[in-house]
Amino acid sequence: MNVDRRTKSAQRILIMTSVSAERDAILRGLHGNSTFDVRVGGVGLASAAASTATALATTSYSLVINMGIAGGFVGQAEIGSLVVANEIIAADLGSQTPDGFISIDELGFGSARVPVDTRMVAQVVEALQAAGFPTTTGPILTVSTTTGTAATAQELAARVPGAAAEGMEGYGVATAAHQHGIPVLEIRAISNPVGPRDRDAWRIKEALQMLESASSVLLEVLS
Numbered sequence: 001m002n003v004d005r006r007t008k009s010a011q012r013i014l015i016m017t018s019v020s021a022e023r024d025a026i027l028r029g030l031h032g033n034s035t036f037d038v039r040v041g042g043v044g045l046a047s048a049a050a051s052t053a054t055a056l057a058t059t060s061y062s063l064v065i066n067m068g069i070a071g072g073f074v075g076q077a078e079i080g081s082l083v084v085a086n087e088i089i090a091a092d093l094g095s096q097t098p099d100g101f102i103s104i105d106e107l108g109f110g111s112a113r114v115p116v117d118t119r120m121v122a123q124v125v126e127a128l129q130a131a132g133f134p135t136t137t138g139p140i141l142t143v144s145t146t147t148g149t150a151a152t153a154q155e156l157a158a159r160v161p162g163a164a165a166e167g168m169e170g171y172g173v174a175t176a177a178h179q180h181g182i183p184v185l186e187i188r189a190i191s192n193p194v195g196p197r198d199r200d201a202w203r204i205k206e207a208l209q210m211l212e213s214a215s216s217v218l219l220e221v222l223s
């Protein structure tokens with residue numbers, strides 16, 4: 001007999017964050033709404049993928065969202081703004097060669113890109129903009145090492161034209177959701193520019209406040 005270990009529940013939405021400060025900001029914005037489960041999955045794509053897969057093994061969800069703070073590519077997403085991914089890309093998953101980087105797509109080992117539901121993205125972007133929040137959409141890159149130099153920022157921007165932001169978990173969360181056949185979104189509040197590392201310049205408090213505000217809008221659009 002096939003035993004389905006998952007709890008049945010219609011329209012549950014799973015939000016995965018990397019750290020507890022992000023989870024707490026989102027929970028404040030959701031005002032205890034029971035449609036959403038908000039979990040901390042750890043930093044980095046491996047931890048995020050494993051934590052997401054564990055959540056999906058025990059509960060049925062209609063949508064998975066990776067939310068958190070992120071670096072914004074200069075000219076694409078400024079500090080204090082929001083980015084909704086139109087594609088979730090593991091930007092450093094591949095091989096370095098003397099002639100440049102080769103992605104796992106080109107190597108024939110699967111894909112470093114997870115698609116998103118473009119209609120849902122448009123709906124969320126429209127709602128966030130209507131609420132007055134500076135919001136853009138574009139590829140959000142997942143990296144294992146945060147970018148710390150102008151040269152790496154330029155290299156990534158050239159590798160993925162239009163890259164808007166970088167985080168460390170999106171591709172892990174998205175891969176787990178994709179393997180379960182569940183749609184996925186990535187929504188990031190920009191705390192710092194992608195480029196030369198200057199931790200003192202990170203505006204974490206402001207980004208967490210933006211995550212909280214964005215969560216209130218999600219409540220209206222998705223629940």
Ligand SMILES: O=C(O)c1cccc(C(=O)CC[C@H]2O[C@@H](n3cnc4c(=O)[nH]cnc43)[C@H](O)[C@@H]2O)c1
Binds near residue numbers: 044072
């Ligand atoms: O120190 C704190 O109070 C604090 C509060 C909330 C979050 C943090 C983090 O450091 C979260 C790490 C998390 O942030 C993402 N992130 C942010 N900026 C970048 C970036 O420029 N490049 C890549 N990732 C970035 C990332 O997803 C980390 O998991 C601290």
